[in-house]
Amino acid sequence: MLQVDAIDTFYGETQALFGVSLSVGAGEVLALLGANGAGKTTLLRSVLGLTRPRRGDIRFRDRAITRRPTHEIARAGIGWVPDDRRLCPTLTVARNLSLGIKATGFRPWTMDEVTEIFSPLKYLMAREAETLSGGEMQMVAIARALLGAPGLVLFDEPSQGLAPKIVDDVMAVIGRLRAEGIASIVVEQNAEVALAVADRVVVLSRGQVAWSGTAAALAADQPLRQRLVGGLQ
Numbered sequence: 677m678l679q680v681d682a683i684d685t686f687y688g689e690t691q692a693l694f695g696v697s698l699s700v701g702a703g704e705v706l707a708l709l710g711a712n713g714a715g716k717t718t719l720l721r722s723v724l725g726l727t728r729p730r731r732g733d734i735r736f737r738d739r740a741i742t743r744r745p746t747h748e749i750a751r752a753g754i755g756w757v758p759d760d761r762r763l764c765p766t767l768t769v770a771r772n773l774s775l776g777i778k779a780t781g782f783r784p785w786t787m788d789e790v791t792e793i794f795s796p797l798k799y800l801m802a803r804e805a806e807t808l809s810g811g812e813m814q815m816v817a818i819a820r821a822l823l824g825a826p827g828l829v830l831f832d833e834p835s836q837g838l839a840p841k842i843v844d845d846v847m848a849v850i851g852r853l854r855a856e857g858i859a860s861i862v863v864e865q866n867a868e869v870a871l872a873v874a875d876r877v878v879v880l881s882r883g884q885v886a887w888s889g890t891a892a893a894l895a896a897d898q899p900l901r902q903r904l905v906g907g908l909q
């Protein structure tokens with residue numbers, strides 16, 4: 677579904693990613709772990725074309741997207757759930773959701789389906805986004821991504837600032853995406869939450885891939901986990 681091949685990404689003259697490669701298959705959940713500043717968000721921004729890699733290639737469904745504009749990358753079927761949610765604050769929930777609807781060639785999710793997954797949304801449709809709680813905003817952000825008919829969803833710190841019950845709901849949605857053949861990349865500070873839902877893991881350190889393997893292998897090897905993500909939860 678997605679292949680990232682040896683990308684170098686810079687902010688001005690500062691290099692943030694050094695030859696990073698990874699891949700995600702259809703219906704696969706890849707956890708992207710690493711300490712603050714390791715380059716996780718930069719990897720997502722590189723895939724989305726928000727911060728273009730200077731070298732290397734990114735392919736989605738075997739088509740090069742490395743130098744495509746962000747709106748084309750979204751239209752190819754890559755959804756984004758940003759860590760700051762990025763809702764339009766003065767628009768209603770209904771309007772925020774309808775702005776996410778697009779045709780990509782992947783299965784479109786209906787408004788009924790997303791309100792069945794996140795039932796509180798039914799009662800929030802007329803509310804302005806800026807009046808929502810953090811958990812409610814996260815539901816809108818995920819629902820908006822699904823209405824955009826994604827084949828791959830990039831989740832940036834989806835558990836950050838949320839109550840444990842809502843974190844469980846969010847992780848259950850990621851599990852459901854997997855069952856539907858939709859791939860996910862989940863950037864997480866909370867390694868425990870990420871390992872519970874992921875199939876495979878890539879650990880970044882100072883802009884490079886420090887380790888990659890199965891979530892089961894990392895979960896079972898406490899010393900390895902301590903060495904790689906010891907600073908994380």
Ligand SMILES: Nc1ncnc2c1ncn2[C@@H]1O[C@H](COP(=O)(O)OP(=O)(O)OP(=O)(O)O)[C@@H](O)[C@H]1O
Nearest residue numbers: 687690691692710711712713714715716717718719
């Ligand atoms: N807009 C920017 N301008 C300059 N440097 C940046 C910018 N954004 C990130 N960086 C730098 O790029 C590197 C990678 O940052 P990035 O945000 O991708 O890390 P991260 O792993 O997502 O960390 P965090 O968990 O703190 O978000 C860091 O050294 C960071 O300081």
